[in-house]
Amino acid sequence: MSENELSERDHEGPVVAFEHVAKVYGDGEMAVRALDDVSFEIHAGEFVAVMGASGSGKSTTMNIMGCLDTPSSGQYLFKGVDVKTLSRDQRALLRRHYLGFVFQGFNLLSRTTALENLELPLIYRRIAKAERRDMAMAALNAVGLENREHHTAAELSGGQQQRVAIARAMVTTPSLLLADEPTGNLDTARSQEIMELLARLNEDKGLTIVLVTHEDDMAAFARRTLVFRDGNIVHETRSQAA
Amino acid sequence: MIGNILLLSMREIRRNVLRSILTTLGIVIGVAAVIVVVTLGAGTKAQVQEEISKLGSTMLTVFPGQRRRGGAAQTAPPFEIDDVNALRRETTLLSSVAPMSIGRKMIVYGNENRRSQLVGTDREFVNVRNWALTAGRLFSPAEEQSGKSVCIIGLTVRKELFKDEPYLGNVLRIGKASCEVIGLLEPKGQVMFSGDQDDVVVVPIKYYQRRISGNTNVDQIYVSALDDDLVPAAQAEVEMIMRERRPSQPGAEDLFSVRGVQEMSTAFQSSTAVMTAFLSAIAAISLLVGGIGIMNIMLVSVTERTREIGIRMAIGAREKEVLLQFLVEAAMLAGFGGLVGIAIGLGGAMALAPLLNVPFIVQPDMMVMAFVFSALVGVVFGYMPARSAARLDPIDALRHE
Ligand SMILES: Nc1ncnc2c1ncn2[C@@H]1O[C@H](COP(=O)(O)OP(=O)(O)O)[C@@H](O)[C@H]1O
Ligand SMILES: [Mg+2]
Numbered sequence: 001m002s003e004n005e006l007s008e009r010d011h012e013g014p015v016v017a018f019e020h021v022a023k024v025y026g027d028g029e030m031a032v033r034a035l036d037d038v039s040f041e042i043h044a045g046e047f048v049a050v051m052g053a054s055g056s057g058k059s060t061t062m063n064i065m066g067c068l069d070t071p072s073s074g075q076y077l078f079k080g081v082d083v084k085t086l087s088r089d090q091r092a093l094l095r096r097h098y099l100g101f102v103f104q105g106f107n108l109l110s111r112t113t114a115l116e117n118l119e120l121p122l123i124y125r126r127i128a129k130a131e132r133r134d135m136a137m138a139a140l141n142a143v144g145l146e147n148r149e150h151h152t153a154a155e156l157s158g159g160q161q162q163r164v165a166i167a168r169a170m171v172t173t174p175s176l177l178l179a180d181e182p183t184g185n186l187d188t189a190r191s192q193e194i195m196e197l198l199a200r201l202n203e204d205k206g207l208t209i210v211l212v213t214h215e216d217d218m219a220a221f222a223r224r225t226l227v228f229r230d231g232n233i234v235h236e237t238r239s240q241a242a
Numbered sequence: 243m244i245g246n247i248l249l250l251s252m253r254e255i256r257r258n259v260l261r262s263i264l265t266t267l268g269i270v271i272g273v274a275a276v277i278v279v280v281t282l283g284a285g286t287k288a289q290v291q292e293e294i295s296k297l298g299s300t301m302l303t304v305f306p307g308q309r310r311r312g313g314a315a316q317t318a319p320p321f322e323i324d325d326v327n328a329l330r331r332e333t334t335l336l337s338s339v340a341p342m343s344i345g346r347k348m349i350v351y352g353n354e355n356r357r358s359q360l361v362g363t364d365r366e367f368v369n370v371r372n373w374a375l376t377a378g379r380l381f382s383p384a385e386e387q388s389g390k391s392v393c394i395i396g397l398t399v400r401k402e403l404f405k406d407e408p409y410l411g412n413v414l415r416i417g418k419a420s421c422e423v424i425g426l427l428e429p430k431g432q433v434m435f436s437g438d439q440d441d442v443v444v445v446p447i448k449y450y451q452r453r454i455s456g457n458t459n460v461d462q463i464y465v466s467a468l469d470d471d472l473v474p475a476a477q478a479e480v481e482m483i484m485r486e487r488r489p490s491q492p493g494a495e496d497l498f499s500v501r502g503v504q505e506m507s508t509a510f511q512s513s514t515a516v517m518t519a520f521l522s523a524i525a526a527i528s529l530l531v532g533g534i535g536i537m538n539i540m541l542v543s544v545t546e547r548t549r550e551i552g553i554r555m556a557i558g559a560r561e562k563e564v565l566l567q568f569l570v571e572a573a574m575l576a577g578f579g580g581l582v583g584i585a586i587g588l589g590g591a592m593a594l595a596p597l598l599n600v601p602f603i604v605q606p607d608m609m610v611m612a613f614v615f616s617a618l619v620g621v622v623f624g625y626m627p628a629r630s631a632a633r634l635d636p637i638d639a640l641r642h643e
Contacts, residue, residue: 068556068636089560096558107553107640111257121557123246168557 100169268532277587362450389448552639572624580616
């Protein structure tokens with residue numbers, strides 16, 4: 001599949017489609033069946049929470065969804081593309097053009113300003129300097145950090161760092177934003193702010209978001225919840241309003 | 243793409259200045275050493291060339307017998323004044339011919355004394371050596387004919403023996419002999435392989451033979467070609483004339499030898515070649531050490547930057563983009579180290595040149611080469627760390643603490 005085909009995909013169906021996905025780490029005696037048999041779909045504009053005990057396969061699911069990893073068996077279609085058929089570099093291109101990541105540990109580049117962190121995905125997308133600045137500033141605006149562009153990670157609080165990370169994940173307007181326990185390192189008030197921000201981005205910009213969380217309070221912001229246990233989805237709920 | 247990679251690499255270098263400096267330190271030192279050596283080497287070489295022209299680039303020296311380095315000299319009859327006269331008579335390509343008998347002698351004036359070079363020759367000597375008088379006069383034909391006790395002195399002898407006293411008309415003692423000073427030679431200064439040219443007393447050859455050596459020998463004959471270009475032809479002519487005068491057995495070596503100033507300096511030049519090779523080896527080793535330094539610190543930095551690499555990969559960096567970024571970083575650091583090394587090297591050479599008494603000659607092509615070479619060292623030694631960075635698994639890299 002060419003770089004163009006990977007970067008300009010018009011796709012009508014679901015953004016994410018898991019079909020009997022299993023993931024096994026290691027082999028023989030040591031094999032761990034992280035995902036057993038998982039099938040679900042996520043459509044554009046959804047805000048989905050993923051819950052479950054530690055070790056139930058949430059991160060594995062997120063990694064596969066984010067094209068960082070591939071299923072051991074079953075099929076994962078991202079925007080209609082069977083990810084398993086793609087090379088490492090082709091998956092990198094999919095991530096570059098359609099995916100945004102927010103991590104528990106923020107994962108900003110240290111000793112790098114907020115603005116430069118936001119520019120990073122745009123540089124890989126080869127967006128010219130002036131436009132890059134504008135897009136980065138707009139994203140900083142959207143997360144309410146417009147006057148912090150020259151601060152480095154060390155000069156920002158945890159909540160602010162996570163907002164920069166969210167801005168970095170959405171600056172390219174991805175088809176899917178994946179957040180693995182984004183509030184795990186934050187206090188309740190800060191967590192609340194981050195969730196409100198994500199809900200607003202979903203509401204206002206139609207950003208498709210999948211979020212892993214342990215807390216019902218946080219999951220309540222989403223309109224759909226998938227609950228994992230031992231590598232399977234054991235429960236699914238939908239709510240009408242956020 | 244390369245523009246973006248350059249931007250990313252530049253930001254990465256700026257992000258950790260101390261690490262960047264440490265990475266490139268070996269290159270800085272290596273290149274600085276190379277530049278110092280090369281610059282001073284060029285200065286020394288230029289100086290040798292200048293000294294050769296000081297001695298006279300058209301000058302040839304004729305020795306009796308073969309002169310072998312290290313070996314026993316061939317036994318050949320010494321020259322006599324007839325040989326000089328024959329050369330003068332039969333040559334077409336020489337501008338001047340002068341006999342030369344040379345010895346180091348104790349020269350005394352009043353309470354002062356000094357071992358100096360005593361040269362027995364005639365008027366032609368100043369033409370052969372391209373020399374001039376600053377005071378007094380040359381020997382007259384009559385003085386040469388009779389071997390009169392007159393002498394011309396060099397500046398060092400004048401300064402050491404006469405201090406500020408008048409010297410013209412005063413009498414020097416040379417062993418049991420003595421001579422009246424009639425002239426002063428223009429100063430020539432130091433010549434690397436002949437010592438102080440001004441530490442000399444010149445007397446008529448006949449005086450030298452009669453009062454100093456006690457024989458009729460002429461040690462060497464100095465001749466001067468009409469022109470620089472004619473030196474080889476003049477040498478051939480001298481050889482022809484001398485071969486006729488002192489025939490050797492068929493197939494045997496000539497009973498004389500002719501050497502130019504250029505040849506006299508070859509010994510020196512071959513020793514500089516050894517020196518250059520030795521120093522080049524040092525330079526190569528220091529660049530190698532610099533390269534290993536780059537590799538070492540970059541390998542450490544790949545481990546240290548594992549999480550950053552994970553972030554880049556999650557954001558969508560491909561293997562070759564991570565690889566290129568690390569390679570470009572290494573090349574930029576090493577190239578920058580090369581530039582700093584060149585600057586330090588030039589500074590060092592500029593400071594050392596006057597101490598070593600050689601001219602400071604900038605070598606632009608060497609500087610370009612040093613720069614290109616250091617960037618290359620960066621690429622070569624940065625490759626392994628860059629590849630290990632590019633091959634990281636993004637999930638593992640992101641989980642890295
Ligand atoms: N790289 C790996 N190698 C081996 N086992 C793994 C690896 N990643 C995850 N696992 C295992 O797979 C299971 C699911 O892990 P994970 O998806 O991270 O769970 P969660 O995110 O829900 O806590 C766990 O038992 C974990 O130990
Ligand atoms: Mg997890």
